[in-house]
Amino acid sequence: MKNNTNIKKYKLLSPIYDFLMGNRIFRNARIRAFSLIDIKPQNKVLLVGVGTGEDIPLLPNNIEIIGIDISNEMLEKARKKTNHVVLLNMDAESLKFENEKFDFVILNLVLSVVENPQKALLEATRVLSPSGTIVVFDKFLDENKKPNMLRKALNKITSILGTDINRRFDEILRSTPLNIIHQESSVLHGNYKIIMLEKLARSDIL
Structure with a gap:
């Protein structure tokens, strides 16, 4: 996928996105993911690819929440769901925030x-x-699994809609200063994953 074509795709998808991805199954998966972290009142949270604001x-x-997305149409949908979240048009691969914010x-549903x-994950790591x-x-x-012919064919369709179903997280994680602290299978028979990451200590990187 190309980011400039994704802008066009999500302009078309924005009116129906909540119908597609706001169902109970995906909502429960999001709830499960957030149940694994302990957010305190003084914490700052960044929602990358906030979309229509389902999170x-x-x-x-x-808490202080900032949501970013490259689609103005998706951001407009998100604005209708909140009056306390700062929503900005921004590229996940080039975040306009200072380090360690x-x-x-x-x-x-971003990677x-x-x-x-990998560039998006490195930017997330930086901030x-x-x-x-x-x-x-x-x-x-x-990991280490090759897509079969059916999955390859299906990926051609999903890619048109703006999502790649054949990416491997181990390849995305490679060469980043991050460590998996939790990982579990989620919806659609484990095709979706919930993953928690932390920065490696400097001594572990060197």
Whole structure:
């Protein structure tokens, strides 16, 4: 996928996105992901690829939340769901924030969509505080598993809609200063995963 074409795709998808991805199954998966982290009132949270704001009602309303997305149409949908979240048009691969600003960075249904997922993950890492956590909920091909012909064919269709179902998280994670602290299978027979990440200590990187 290309980010410039994703802007066009999500302009078309924005009116029906909540119908497609706001169902009970995906909502419960998001709830499960957030149940694994301990967000305190003083924490700062970044929602990368906030979309229509499906994550917003699941977070405490007494914390600082910033949501970013490259689609103005998706952001307009999100604005109707909140009056306390700062929503900005921004590219996940080039975040306009200072280093180590956020305690939690949420990447729900993002890494399968952006043009360069490793770059997006590195940017999330850059703006994450040393003791912070990155939350990922997305679809990934199992490690060392090759997509069969049916999955390859299906991916051609999903790619037109703006999402790649054949990305492997282990490949995205490679060469990043991050460590998996929790991982579990989620919806659609484990095709979706919930993953928690933390920064490696400097001594572990060297």
